[in-house]
Amino acid sequence: MSAPIQPASDPPPSLGPREWRLRLDPLLLLATLGLVACSLIAIRGATADDWDGDPLYYVKRQAVYIGVGFVLMYGLSRLDYSRLRELRYPIYGLLIFGNLFVLAIAPETRGTRAWLELPGFNLQYSEIGKMLLAVALAGFLVERMREMGRQTTARVMLLGLLPTMIVLAQSDLGSATVYVVGTLAILFVAGAPWRHFAGLAALFAVAVAFVLVAAPRLGVEVLKPYQVERLTSFMHPSENANDAGYQQEQARIAIGSGEKTGRGVDGATQTKLDFLPEHHTDFIYAVIGETYGFAGCALVLSLYALLIWRALHILTIAKNLFGALIAGCIAMMLLYQLFVNIGMNVGIMPITGVTAPLLSFGGSSMLSTFLALGLLHSINAQARDTASSKGRTAIFQ
Amino acid sequence: MPSNRVEDRLRPITPQLAWRVAVLGGIAFVLFGIVFFRLWYLQVLTGDTARVAASQNGRRTERIEAPRGDIVDRHANQLVRTKKAAVVQLVPSSLPERVLEDADNYRKALGEAESQRLAYERQYEALSRQLKDDGRKSTKAEERERRRLRKLGSTARKVPIPPIPTDEPGLTTLYRRISETIDIRPKTIHERVIRSIADTPYSNVTVRTDVPLAQFNYMRERPEYFKGVVVTKRYIREYPEGKLAAQLFGTVSEIGTEQMKLRRYKDVAQGTRIGQTGLEYSYDEYLRGRDGYTRLVVDAHGSRDDERKVSVVEPKQGQRLRLTIDMDLQRTGEQALAQAIQNSEYETRAGAFVAMDPRNGEVLAMGSAPSFDANWFAKPFTQQRYEYLTSNETDAPLLNRATESAYPSASTFKPVTALAALEEGLITPSRKINDPGHWEYGGREYQNAKEAVFGSINVGEALKVSSDIFFFKLGAQANDKGPIIQKWAERLGYGRKTGIDLPNEAAGLVPDSKWRNEAYAEYERCVEKNGLELRTTAALFECGGIERTWTGGDNVNLAVGQGDLQATPLQVAVAYAAFANGGTIVRPHLGKAVENANGVPLQEFRPKAKRKVKIPSRDRQVILEGLRSAAQGEGGTSADVWQGWPMDEFPVYGKTGTAERQPNPDQAWYACFVKDKGRPIVVVVTVEKGGFGAATAAPAARMMLSEWFDVSDREFHAGTSVTR
Incomplete structure (x- = not known):
């Protein structure tokens, strides 16, 4: 996907040793390295018995994704993201048609049509789509910045909802909500008036009422029954001991049983005996909770906090609005994903299949997150370049 | 840039x-x-x-069933043992909701039918009692009504098993598959399902026991084909002697929900099989054994891994119960009873016998006819079989008449009256009373059986010839002095449970004025409360048959063991044991000891005698002489039964009895003992509708004594005495 933006005619600017130091934000890098390390350690403990003959099967795969991710991130960080603005139409096209393509040909796996079967790797295109959406919408908005009226808000909203609908049609509820959050974040950072958000909130309430109440009565199935069950079961966890409620109850037990310092890899029976479902993907945070206790959970939480803080910081120093919008969008998408995922692990959010960025096992999510990080590093590097040449310092340094 | x-x-x-x-x-x-x-x-x-x-999660305990202990006779011959058999069961929770509802409705309908039956039974009993009290011949209409009530009261209205639901294809398919595999009709499977769930809603339904190995393995390997079917090996009871002593052992089944709450079963886990009736019930704590457990950790998918087995507690087989029963004597007793029944001049099926060691109450043999094959207990019961075992129409083979049925014990009661009269000073051993063959008392005419006339006789002679008039007169005299016969009867164990180690023992009844007057007062209250009139049929059905207060005639009847007296054969045996041993009221028992599997005794049961009754030896000698001459002396009521018996070696003391049971034919009784030094024994035999005691009951007793003392003559010697 990075192919169209390789600026063959426009080589990256030459780098002096001094500038090299500034290329990657060190704190953001630290958070990233810390989280992927936690991911590998947790996956190693959780999946030792899962693949016959190779206790490190998932660890190895995850390491490969991380490696590829780092390369992508680094490559992206050395590009000037501002060039992508001109490519907003092709990028948006990639977003829409890519997802439509997936919807058309992807086989149904576990109730969804979101996975593209590639040799040796299943790609969840909607994950990649998150970054395409961020870049494309930011591009559109920058064009219309001078007239930040109702029309602009509505138009951007529609541009964001179109891919959301397609992803929803793939039954990828988690990604669909991320798209919505990203769109709202961009509008917010761009300065859409508060009353627009109030209006959107009202619209949202109507839509929810329609999807959950009216549509089923009319025989139209917008959400599959299991999705509704997942969304509502967290409100009464012990009532339904099966499926969604059961999973959440087991996750809560797993996390709680870790107590302050955890039960260790061998003692983590919830993980080992499979009571904890999806222990290397959706519920990886519960694995960390059971194995390493409050200490482990708090460490991961701190790394995430560091990540979000750096993203917001980069937003403030961005050299242009385009960068600020992308950074804001990415920061909120990441915040939303980590909160929903951890929230469902600790039993305060519904199960939606949203992964924990940099933590959950999975190539698509990993690549998407590293693309986001690459963009952030690029925005950061460009800002510092500009600042050093113009002598401006960011306010929120 | x-x-x-x-x-x-x-x-x-x-x-x-x-x-x-x-x-x-x-x-x-x-x-x-x-x-x-x-x-x-x-x-x-x-x-x-x-x-x-988290630590509870995945921890699972699996029970390993312990085999129950065997039951053996006093010489260690096996009577009940345990074998492992392949059992096919259905899990109720896997069945359609509809079936569970049907079973529940069936249970309710059964309950209603049973309470209806009980109501008819009460009416029948009330009417019978009234007819007896009236002492007159009943009218045709009364007879018809009595027969009708007897029929209605004997078997509960049949409640049909709900049909197999037709709109449950899964169920029909499952039944068909089971049916084809283990050769049992779908209707039968469904019947067992309904009955079992109605009985114990949460326990697995046993569809068939003793499944052949090939079918067992076939079903075992195809769990997806037999959804909800459990195929396991379980222990089941086996009775190598079949019918022998079938009523004594009782049944074994899973503990019920209500039973779980009892103190007696406080350590018993759900699903454990416990003794429900008979000896299995009485000695359950010894026979039950201790189940073993495997504690293991299973993962979320329920798959187990033997490496994760946490601990194993091996099951412990139940202890072996050794009975006081002598298997050979038991078998002879059953054959003798069968022969007595066959020799009765009336159509009959029912009777009972008890043989006991008079020194300590060890029951040497105890039987009841009709009987059944005890191996039926090991299989799931069908409706017909259950009805057959319990219905009055078949004389309820399940009933142990030796302890659970109380009858008027007729002339076998006369020694008790004699003892009371001697002790209370009504007579002396030599005091003669005239027996002219008939006697008028309280406006009623009393007479000896077949109008025999015995003239002036003393108490010993009266026992020998079983004079009714002699004892009628004592009864009338005693009534003036209060309940003295009752006092001695109760001392000898009549009217209350003997305390034998079997459940459901009948207490019997020794009637006295207090009892009858209170019962009548109750009747009056009941009649008044219901706005009925005294001594009408409606009042009879509502309030029972005690329609008058106590009279001297009641005591006259009691003196010869008739009227309201109710005694079980076992109570008679206990009283005669007291005559034999000099006044000790033993506590009869069937359990001799519990032992481990190798026969090493762990605990012996020697229940203490209930009490000792002081009988002056002079009076005892008088009664023993009466009983001896009745069996051995010229003209004794059972003398001809004992012709050819080695009296010098094994002197027999015995009393016949012939209970009037209007409108049924007479019931035969015989109670006797031999005070042998090494092997003393008391034997009581009764045959319902058996006619005169000497004709059926006494010869059966002789056959048992022949077996016990190894006398070569084992024939059935019917006596000819026509006394009561």
């Missing part, structure tokens, strides 16, 4: 943007805060409960 395009130009961060970034930062801060405190709550504040929950 910087681009010239407008949007790439540097712009200072606006206050609006700064404000919005601050909002985003605030949102992030709040969200992180929420997660942080939630973690704190889950892991630090309530972590210990979660850890307990």
